Amino acid sequence: MRRKLTQRGKDRRRQLMDHAAALFAERGYHPTSVADIVETLGVGKGVFYWYFPSKEELLSEILRESQQDLRRRQQQAIGDEPNPVVRIELGIRATIEWFLEHRKNFTLFQFAATDERFAPVLRRNHDVAIADAARHIKEAIVEGLIADQDPEVLAEAIVGACNQLTLTYVFDRNEPVDRTAEAAVSFCLHGIVGK
Amino acid sequence: MRRKLTQRGKDRRRQLMDHAAALFAERGYHPTSVADIVETLGVGKGVFYWYFPSKEELLSEILRESQQDLRRRQQQAIGDEPNPVVRIELGIRATIEWFLEHRKNFTLFQFAATDERFAPVLRRNHDVAIADAARHIKEAIVEGLIADQDPEVLAEAIVGACNQLTLTYVFDRNEPVDRTAEAAVSFCLHGIVGK
DNA sequence: AACGTTCTTGACCGAATGGTCAAGTCACCG
DNA sequence: CGGTGACTTGACCATTCGGTCAAGAACGTT
Numbered sequence: 001m002r003r004k005l006t007q008r009g010k011d012r013r014r015q016l017m018d019h020a021a022a023l024f025a026e027r028g029y030h031p032t033s034v035a036d037i038v039e040t041l042g043v044g045k046g047v048f049y050w051y052f053p054s055k056e057e058l059l060s061e062i063l064r065e066s067q068q069d070l071r072r073r074q075q076q077a078i079g080d081e082p083n084p085v086v087r088i089e090l091g092i093r094a095t096i097e098w099f100l101e102h103r104k105n106f107t108l109f110q111f112a113a114t115d116e117r118f119a120p121v122l123r124r125n126h127d128v129a130i131a132d133a134a135r136h137i138k139e140a141i142v143e144g145l146i147a148d149q150d151p152e153v154l155a156e157a158i159v160g161a162c163n164q165l166t167l168t169y170v171f172d173r174n175e176p177v178d179r180t181a182e183a184a185v186s187f188c189l190h191g192i193v194g195k
Numbered sequence: 196m197r198r199k200l201t202q203r204g205k206d207r208r209r210q211l212m213d214h215a216a217a218l219f220a221e222r223g224y225h226p227t228s229v230a231d232i233v234e235t236l237g238v239g240k241g242v243f244y245w246y247f248p249s250k251e252e253l254l255s256e257i258l259r260e261s262q263q264d265l266r267r268r269q270q271q272a273i274g275d276e277p278n279p280v281v282r283i284e285l286g287i288r289a290t291i292e293w294f295l296e297h298r299k300n301f302t303l304f305q306f307a308a309t310d311e312r313f314a315p316v317l318r319r320n321h322d323v324a325i326a327d328a329a330r331h332i333k334e335a336i337v338e339g340l341i342a343d344q345d346p347e348v349l350a351e352a353i354v355g356a357c358n359q360l361t362l363t364y365v366f367d368r369n370e371p372v373d374r375t376a377e378a379a380v381s382f383c384l385h386g387i388v389g390k
Numbered sequence: 391a392a393c394g395t396t397c398t399t400g401a402c403c404g405a406a407t408g409g410t411c412a413a414g415t416c417a418c419c420g
Numbered sequence: 421c422g423g424t425g426a427c428t429t430g431a432c433c434a435t436t437c438g439g440t441c442a443a444g445a446a447c448g449t450t
Contacts, residue, residue, distance in 0.1 A: 004395085004396075005396085006395095006396065006397085006447080006448085008396080008397075008446090008447080009396070009397070012397080026311075027311070028309060028310050028311070030224075030225035030226075031225075031310075033436075033437060033438080034437080034438060034439080035436085035437080035438090043398075043399085044398055044399040044400055045398095045399080045400070045401095045438095045439085045440095046397085046398055046399060046400075046440085046441080047397075047398060047399085048439095049438095049439065049440080050396090050397065050398075051397095054438075054439080055437095055438065055439090056438095088387075107309050110305060110308060110309045111306065111309040113305060114223065114302050114305045114306040114309070115223050116222070116223070137387065140387075146387050146388050147385075147387075147388065149378075149381070149387070150378065153360065153364070153378045153382070154382065154387045156359050156360055156363050156364075157356040157359060157360055157378070157379070157382040158356075158387070159359055160355040160356045160357070160358055160359020160360065161352040161353075161355040161356040161359075162355070163355055163359070164351050164352060164354055164355020164356075164358070165348065165351055165352055165355065168351050169348070169351075183344075183345065183348045183352070184352070186344070187348070187349065187352040187386060188386055188387060189386045189387060189388050190342075190385065190386040190388055191382060191383055191384045191385040191386035191388075192283075192332065192335075192341050192342075192344070192349045192353070192383060192384060193341050193342065193384050193385055193386075199425085199426075200426085201417080201418090201426065201427085203416090203417080203426080203427080204426070204427070207427085228406080228407060228408080229407080229408060229409080230406090230407080230408090238428075238429085239428055239429040239430055240408095240409085240410095240428095240429080240430070240431095241410085241411080241427090241428055241429060241430075242427080242428060242429085243409095244408095244409065244410080245426090245427065245428075249408080249409080250408065250409090391450105392449105392450090393448105393449085393450090394447105394448095394449090395446105395447085395448085395449100396445105396446080396447075396448095397444105397445080397446070397447085398443100398444080398445070398446085399441105399442105399443085399444080399445090400441100400443100401440105401441095401442100402439105402440080402441085403438105403439085403440080403441105404437105404438105404439100405436105405437085405438095406435105406436085406437070406438100407434105407435080407436075407437085408433105408434100408435090408436100409432105409433085409434095409435105410431105410432080410433075410434105411429105411430100411431095411432085411433105412429105412431105413428100413429085413430105414427105414428080414429075415426105415427080415428070415429090416425105416426080416427070416428090417424105417425095417426080417427095418423105418424095418425095418426095419422105419423090419424090420421100420422095420423090420424105
């Protein structure tokens with residue numbers, strides 16, 4: 001296990017994380033062996049264990065880092081927009097765009113949710129994201145912009161709908177992000193009945 | 196590999212499938228070994244390979260069978276309801292109820308979607324389910340019950356929102372199905388803006 | 391150039407894993 | 421009762437896995 005990292009070390013670490021994340025997303029976590037990771041990178045096995053204590057910890061770190069990055073992107077997109085409904089809309093768009101640029105993380109998150117060793121890592125962040133969205137919704141209710149419903153339930157539903165649309169249209173069918181985001185926002189705001 | 200099955204054989208097969216499904220859902224597919232399955236059942240390893248050609252094929256069969264069962268339940272719930280919007284509502288309720296009774300399948304489906312060997316099995320059925328829902332939506336549009344939007348997009352969004360709500364409220368928090376179904380239907384019909 | 395630290399190598403290890411199979415056991419039928 | 425085919429056993433096998441480590445290369449500092 002490493003102690004201090006030089007620039008060279010930091011680069012290797014990055015390289016390993018990116019490469020492993022790609023392999024995990026492509027072939028799955030379990031079917032991808034540590035040997036696979038280092039071989040396709042052309043380095044010895046010791047390199048892996050110099051930077052990471054275990055294969056498990058590597059995925060956990062990948063997950064933590066990705067989630068942090070997504071959250072940063074969402075907050076940045078929302079900025080200081082005063083209208084809470086617009087904030088939700090901006091958040092949805094930012095999320096879909098982020099997943100387009102980091103599509104490998106989508107599969108990774110989905111898998112991690114099914115493994116009891118990684119689910120807790122996701123869980124914490126998911127709860128924060130939901131609480132965040134729920135806050136905006138609550139504010140919108142107070143301002144009389146939307147009907148009075150459980151904000152947390154709405155937040156979960158929004159996340160679910162957006163994820164499914166992203167998966168199907170952005171990943172499987174390569175539809176443009178804008179159209180998908182538009183559909184997601186429209187559905188989340190007005191449901192199938194429409195305005 | 197088996198040829199013909201007596202009643203005794205059919206029972207064993209059922210037992211193996213149910214038991215394996217439970218273990219897969221609990222510990223994950225890869226971390227559950229064939230040895231685990233047969234040991235906790237108190238039988239020899241040969242029994243497994245008498246009924247299934249491989250561990251992979253077993254999961255595929257579990258998936259196929261579950262999906263078939265879910266679909267049957269949905270169609271039965273919808274019956275001959277004339278109003279397409281009500282049909283959608285009935286479908287949502289039936290789905291959430293089915294997952295409550297077969298919660299292990301939820302995790303199984305989620306995992307299968309992340310593994311390229313099992314994704315195709317899910318995919319085919321998902322497409323059918325979406326096409327089904329889209330048909331009802333289209334009919335509702337024609338009858339002027341809902342606004343004119345892409346039926347398939349709406350169908351995907353509905354599935355996503357319902358899955359997320361089921362996962363969070365029915366599984367994680369043991370909320371009653373009715374309340375969750377109510378929330379899901381309300382969200383899908385009217386979004387966050389509300390009626 | 392010499393030295394300590396960071397980084398890299400790849401053979402090696404014990405512990406699984408999925409899958410096989412020769413040898414039996416069991417249930418049913420004539 | 422004897423025989424036939426459906427089932428069961430569990431030792432066994434080749435392979436792979438995550439992880440270790442002694443040895444050495446590369447690098448930064450003085």
